[in-house]
Amino acid sequence: MNKILTTTIAGAFALMTVHAAEIGQAAPDFTVKNVKGEAVSLSDFKDKVVVLEWVNFDCPFVKKHYERSGNMPALQEKYTAKGVVWLTINSGAVGKQGYHEPSEMAEVAAKQGNKATHFLMDTDGKMGKAYDARVTPHMFIIAKDGKLAYNGAIDSKASASADDVETADKLFANALDAVLAGKEVANAKNKPYGCGVKY
Amino acid sequence: MWETSDFARGGLIRGVSSPTVLEMIARLVLISSLAAGCAASANEPLPGRASAEWIASSSSVRAGQPFHTAIRIRHDDGWHSYWLNPGQAGLPTSVEWKLPEGWKHGGLHFPVPTRFVSGGLAGFGYKGELLLPVTLVPPEDFTGKARLELTVSWLACGEEGCVPGDADLALEVSAGDAAPGPDAAAIMAAIDRVPRPAGESLRLTVEEVEKSVILRIHMGKPAPLDPSSSEIFPLTPEVIDPKAEIRFTEIDGVWTATVPKGEFAPSPVGELSLVIAGRDGEAPLEAAWKAP
Numbered sequence: 451m452n453k454i455l456t457t458t459i460a461g462a463f464a465l466m467t468v469h470a471a472e473i474g475q476a477a478p479d480f481t482v483k484n485v486k487g488e489a490v491s492l493s494d495f496k497d498k499v500v501v502l503e504w505v506n507f508d509c510p511f512v513k514k515h516y517e518r519s520g521n522m523p524a525l526q527e528k529y530t531a532k533g534v535v536w537l538t539i540n541s542g543a544v545g546k547q548g549y550h551e552p553s554e555m556a557e558v559a560a561k562q563g564n565k566a567t568h569f570l571m572d573t574d575g576k577m578g579k580a581y582d583a584r585v586t587p588h589m590f591i592i593a594k595d596g597k598l599a600y601n602g603a604i605d606s607k608a609s610a611s612a613d614d615v616e617t618a619d620k621l622f623a624n625a626l627d628a629v630l631a632g633k634e635v636a637n638a639k640n641k642p643y644g645c646g647v648k649y
Numbered sequence: 650m651w652e653t654s655d656f657a658r659g660g661l662i663r664g665v666s667s668p669t670v671l672e673m674i675a676r677l678v679l680i681s682s683l684a685a686g687c688a689a690s691a692n693e694p695l696p697g698r699a700s701a702e703w704i705a706s707s708s709s710v711r712a713g714q715p716f717h718t719a720i721r722i723r724h725d726d727g728w729h730s731y732w733l734n735p736g737q738a739g740l741p742t743s744v745e746w747k748l749p750e751g752w753k754h755g756g757l758h759f760p761v762p763t764r765f766v767s768g769g770l771a772g773f774g775y776k777g778e779l780l781l782p783v784t785l786v787p788p789e790d791f792t793g794k795a796r797l798e799l800t801v802s803w804l805a806c807g808e809e810g811c812v813p814g815d816a817d818l819a820l821e822v823s824a825g826d827a828a829p830g831p832d833a834a835a836i837m838a839a840i841d842r843v844p845r846p847a848g849e850s851l852r853l854t855v856e857e858v859e860k861s862v863i864l865r866i867h868m869g870k871p872a873p874l875d876p877s878s879s880e881i882f883p884l885t886p887e888v889i890d891p892k893a894e895i896r897f898t899e900i901d902g903v904w905t906a907t908v909p910k911g912e913f914a915p916s917p918v919g920e921l922s923l924v925i926a927g928r929d930g931e932a933p934l935e936a937a938w939k940a941p
Contacts, residue, residue, distance in 0.1 A: 510804075510813045547810035584770065585738055608740065610804065610813045641887070641913040645811040646738055646768030 470582035473601060473638045477592040478580040482539070484568040485556040490537070492592070499629055500535045502590040503566070504583045506548030507558055509645035510610040512586050516562045518612035522587070522604075523563035529626060530567055538566035541578030546648035548586070549573070575649040585644030589622040593629050600625040601639050608643035697814015698728040698805035703797075704780075706833040709825025712791040716827070718820065719780040719836045720744070720757070720801050728807040729776040732762035734884055736772030736891035739811075740804040742781065747798035751788030758782040760842035761926045761933045762882060767806055771891040773882055780839035787824075794823045844884075844924045844935040847873065853936040855921050857910075862889065862918060866897065866904040866936065874931045876904045884922040884935060887911045895923070 471477050477500075481491040492500065503522070506512055515522040526536050538559065542549040550558055552571050559569050572578050581590060581601075591600035606619035621637055628635045699722050706717040722730060722742070731739040744757045759781060762773040785797065802815040847853075850873040856863040866876055881895035889895070890909040897904040910918075922937040 506810070508810055510811060610740070644738065645806070646770045648768060648810070 470580065470601075471598045473598050473635075475598060476596050477590070477598045480572075480577040480580060482570040482572050482577050483552075484570050485552040485559070487552065488568075490568050490570060492596075495535045496596070497594050498533065498535045499594055499626075500537065500592040501529065501626065502581065502583075502592070503536065503538045504578065504586050504588040504647060505538050505540055505564075506542060506586040506645060506648065507562055508548045509586045511644040514610050514612050514615065515587060515604060516564075519615045520563065521615050523565050525623060526565040530565060532630060534626070534630070535568075536566040537568050537570055538564055539570045539572050539577060539583070541572040541575045541583060542648040543575065544573060547645075548648060575647075578647055578649065583647055585642050585646055587644050588642040588647075591622075591626055591629050591635075599629050599635050599638060601642075602637070603640055603642040608641075696812075697803065697816075698725040698807065698812050699723060699730065699803065699814055701801050701803075701814075701816035701818060703783075703799070703818035703820050704832040704836065705820055705822065705830065706836045707825075707827045707830045708822060709827050710785075710787050710791065710822050711827045712787055712824060713789040714786070714827065716785045716787060716822070717782065717833075717836050717840065718785060719782045719832075719839050720799075720818065722775070722779045722781065722801075722803065724776050724779070724805060725807075727776075727809075728805045728812075729765055729767070729772070729774045730779070730803040730805050731772060731774040732882075733759050734773055734882070734886045734891075736774075737770040739772050739774065739806060740813075742801065742803040744783070745800040745802070747800070748785070749795050749797065751791070752795070752797065753786045755784040755786075758784075758840070758843045760839055761844060761880075761924060764880075764882075766892075767808065772806075773891065780835060782836060782840045782843055787822075792824045794821065796821050842933060844926075844933040847925075847934040847936045851934070851936060853921075853923060853938040855918060855938045855940075857918055858907075861907050861909055862921070864895070864897070864906045864908065864921075864923070868904065873934060874925060874927045876906075876925055878928055879931070880926040881906070882924040882926070884924050885920060887913045887915065888918050888921050889914075 477492065479492045481489050484490050507516065530536050540548060540555065555569065555571065587604045589600065589602060589604050590598065593599040600622065602621060604622045606621055607614035621640060625635045625638065702721045704719055704721050710716045724730060731741050733741050735741055746754055748754060762775060765772055765774065797820045800815055800817050805812050805814055850869045852867040854865045876897040883889040888911055890911045893908045895906050895908050897906045917940065920939045922935055925934045925936060927933045
């Protein structure tokens with residue numbers, strides 16, 4: 451009982467971070483369960499570069515980067531191999547488009563080729579709202595010092611067409627390369643495109 | 650692309666400058682994924698949650714003369730498609746043209762949209778039945794028959810989610826007297842709802858002040874409309890916050906509105922176009938400003 455109380459209080463404090471962080475400010479901490487039921491917190495990953503990727507596998511813009519191009523899984527594989535912690539998050543409420551209960555979500559994600567470090571079930575939407583995650587896909591990068599380094603689109607072509615993946619400006623990937631190289635991120639905040647997150 | 654303001658009375662519209670044709674998605678996959686867990690219903694949702702047809706003002710055309718047509722989109726209840734400025738999310742409807750040699754088009758025209766909030770995101774677009782005017786011009790020496798084709802692509806969103814849709818449409822026409830057919834009146838009414846350039850009748854200026862822009866309309870005489878009683882829409886994406894209502898009040902003979910900038914407004918703001926819807930009987934106008 452005490453454990454539940456502590457977790458609830460911790461959750462309430464997390465909720466008090468109403469304003470999403472600006473670029474260059476500390477990224478909001480969170481504690482969310484992954485699809486295996488394990489609690490995952492940002493503070494688990496001190497001194498690591500962390501990527502947050504909001505997802506809804508029924509959204510045509512997400513399908514563009516998963517089943518129709520393999521783009522997102524390829525990025526996940528490439529950058530986790532470089533020591534990046536990649537968190538895929540679904541903030542959909544129960545019953546909304548793209549929601550699956552955890553074990554089914556794990557299966558769906560595996561079928562889609564998802565290779566994230568963790569797949570987080572942010573079903574109450576607290577983490578999504580703390581970051582102001584608006585659409586799927588919506589990408590964030592947190593640098594090793596815990597500061598937000600990128601908030602924006604996966605790439606520059608706001609379409610649902612897989613043909614555009616190759617020719618688009620790779621806004622997110624370029625930003626991640628810059629963060630890993632310790633360089634300044636160009637275009638750190640831009641408009642993400644996708645379907646609205648189903649809070 | 651050929652542009653003219655003579656023909657479609659909608660005037661110059663910044664049609665679709667970068668037509669991105671949405672892929673044909675396996676429609677059965679969409680229908681089945683949406684129906685998962687629900688009892689099968691007699692009314693299957695339409696692919697793309699809307700139907701599209703190409704209607705014409707006449708079955709015959711005069712060589713070299715403007716020919717008014719429209720793409721009629723009927724949205725499923727609860728679903729909408731998007732305007733040229735879609736708002737915080739969404740994609741405008743676009744067309745891929747497949748016209749025979751010598752035929753010209755004036756772009757896809759959009760009537761005054763409505764505002765909506767879907768999933769907490771503010772957008773501009775349409776629901777129910779929508780007519781998007783398309784004016785074509787046959788070649789000067791056109792005789793006989795022609796088959797005109799195009800593919801229209803849209804993004805339909807509702808509370809449930811978003812679904813892309815597209816349709817391959819065709820019109821068969823023959824050279825003749827262009828006598829108005831049954832759809833002519835509806836098409837002309839749709840053309841009336843396409844904003845036309847305000848031209849000399851008013852002048853828009855835009856001043857940036859930190860996180861806002863001050864919009865000023867200097868009205869010509871006689872005033873073409875009253876902006877305080879008209880709905881105003883930002884045509885240029887991003888500059889103005891899509892959630893913001895644009896309300897003009899008269900200050901010293903100048904209509905003035907202060908609105909928040911959009912989150913992704915360019916810095917500095919280089920250009921802005923507004924659509925002034927007008928009330929019943931007033932023609933909707935498009936007012937454009939460019940930074941000096």
